[in-house]
Amino acid sequence: MKKYFSFPAAxxxxxxxxxxxEGNGSDVVSVTISESDIQLKTGDSLRxxxxxxxxxxxxxxxxxxSEVATVDATGLVKAVSEGSATVIAEAGGVRDSCNVTVQxxxxxPSRIVPGDFFLADGSILSKDADAETVRNADVIGIVFCxxxxxxxxxxxxxxxxxxxxMARGFVMALKEAxxxxxxxxxxxxxxxxxxxxxxxxxxDALVEGDSYGTFELSDADFSGFEKxxxxxxxxxxxxxxxxxxxxxxxxxxxxYVPVPENATPWYLPSCGQFFEIIRNFADIxxxxxxxLPINDDDFMWENITGIVxxxxxxxxxxxxxxxxxVNDTGVYWTSxxxxxxxARYVYLDNGWSVICMKxxxxxxxxxxxxxxxxxx
Numbered sequence: 001m002k003k004y005f006s007f008p009a010a011x012x013x014x015x016x017x018x019x020x021x022e023g024n025g026s027d028v029v030s031v032t033i034s035e036s037d038i039q040l041k042t043g044d045s046l047r048x049x050x051x052x053x054x055x056x057x058x059x060x061x062x063x064x065x066s067e068v069a070t071v072d073a074t075g076l077v078k079a080v081s082e083g084s085a086t087v088i089a090e091a092g093g094v095r096d097s098c099n100v101t102v103q104x105x106x107x108x109p110s111r112i113v114p115g116d117f118f119l120a121d122g123s124i125l126s127k128d129a130d131a132e133t134v135r136n137a138d139v140i141g142i143v144f145c146x147x148x149x150x151x152x153x154x155x156x157x158x159x160x161x162x163x164x165x166m167a168r169g170f171v172m173a174l175k176e177a178x179x180x181x182x183x184x185x186x187x188x189x190x191x192x193x194x195x196x197x198x199x200x201x202x203x204d205a206l207v208e209g210d211s212y213g214t215f216e217l218s219d220a221d222f223s224g225f226e227k228x229x230x231x232x233x234x235x236x237x238x239x240x241x242x243x244x245x246x247x248x249x250x251x252x253x254x255x256y257v258p259v260p261e262n263a264t265p266w267y268l269p270s271c272g273q274f275f276e277i278i279r280n281f282a283d284i285x286x287x288x289x290x291x292l293p294i295n296d297d298d299f300m301w302e303n304i305t306g307i308v309x310x311x312x313x314x315x316x317x318x319x320x321x322x323x324x325x326v327n328d329t330g331v332y333w334t335s336x337x338x339x340x341x342x343a344r345y346v347y348l349d350n351g352w353s354v355i356c357m358k359x360x361x362x363x364x365x366x367x368x369x370x371x372x373x374x375x376x
Contacts, residue, residue: 028094030052031094031096032050032052033089034051036097038100042080046077050091059091061087066085068102071087114143117142117317118373120140121138135318140171141174142315144170144172145277152226154226155225159263162261162262173253173370175253175257176367177249180364183364184363184365185343186243186362188242193341193361194340195235195361197337205336206339210296215299216288218275221336224269228247250369267370268335269370274334278307284307286304299355300353300354301355302352305351307348308348326348328350330348331346343358344357345358
């Protein structure tokens with residue numbers, strides 16, 4: 001005898017079949033993640049959703065690189081460090097993936113002060129951060145000036161061309177550009193050290209017989225980056241051949257300590273920029289009111305103590321392997337020229353004085369690079 005099912009009974013059977021399939025991982029047809037590509041900044045998080053057919057299947061989440069991005073059991077993705085990773089949702093042997101790109105967070109704080117730490121990813125770490133945090137951070141320099149009035153249009157233009165919204169200040173490198181002193185300029189074949197850089201756009205900081213006038217020109221010179229670029233552009237052959245060792249050493253520092261996208265390359269600081277390092281780290285009066293003229297158009301500051309100590313104190317929290325102390329009784333080149341044969345140096349005596357004088361370009365002095373940085 002044939003058995004017949006009533007219509008309601010058939011509906012009930014169908015429902016039972018669907019219910020038995022729903023949530024059964026072995027019968028999953030597809031998995032679809034709500035996003036296929038996402039971009040996050042370090043520290044950001046975003047929750048992904050996964051839909052399955054049939055719906056309700058148990059989904060497991062995983063990341064191809066947890067050092068770049070992690071994902072928990074609910075699909076919450078957290079950006080850990082710069083790089084790329086793939087987040088995978090899987091159910092019943094069926095999977096879907098989402099590409100995750102993590103970029104460094106270069107949103108700089110609204111308030112930056114001298115002594116703050118500049119990191120390799122272009123971010124800022126407060127000078128008040130605890131020592132362990134600083135030791136574990138990838139610090140590449142110390143902010144020494146945030147006076148926007150002192151940032152040259154040339155530097156700001158370079159940063160703007162690279163997507164920086166606003167130039168913010170200057171950073172001093174943690175190390176010397178080289179282990180040995182360097183000459184400012186010398187023809188290695190003839191020994192000559194005469195080269196008139198005003199031909200390519202330099203302005204010599206010199207008022208003959210007037211130390212105060214020379215100081216004003218030197219103190220106003222913040223064009224270290226522009227000077228390096230002018231030499232590289234208009235003295236290309238001589239620069240590449242090693243005629244400008246001090247500038248070249250500062251430039252080659254970029255190979256050892258790469259800069260982030262929101263900064264200029266490292267360069268040889270000008271006189272005004274080096275003076276700002278002294279002013280802002282040592283927190284002293286450092287102007288023509290307490291300046292002493294010497295040698296007609298050179299100058300010095302006497303009875304000023306603890307300058308080198310103060311500069312080095314700004315780096316105290318940084319790991320020893322990342323820094324070189326500024327040299328006590330050290331003589332440092334600047335990019336500021338005085339004539340076709342002379343450029344200006346700064347001499348630091350921790351226990352007594354600061355001296356700024358002109359010297360022949362074939363003299364060998366130390367090089368401490370700096371850079372200009374800004375906010376995206």
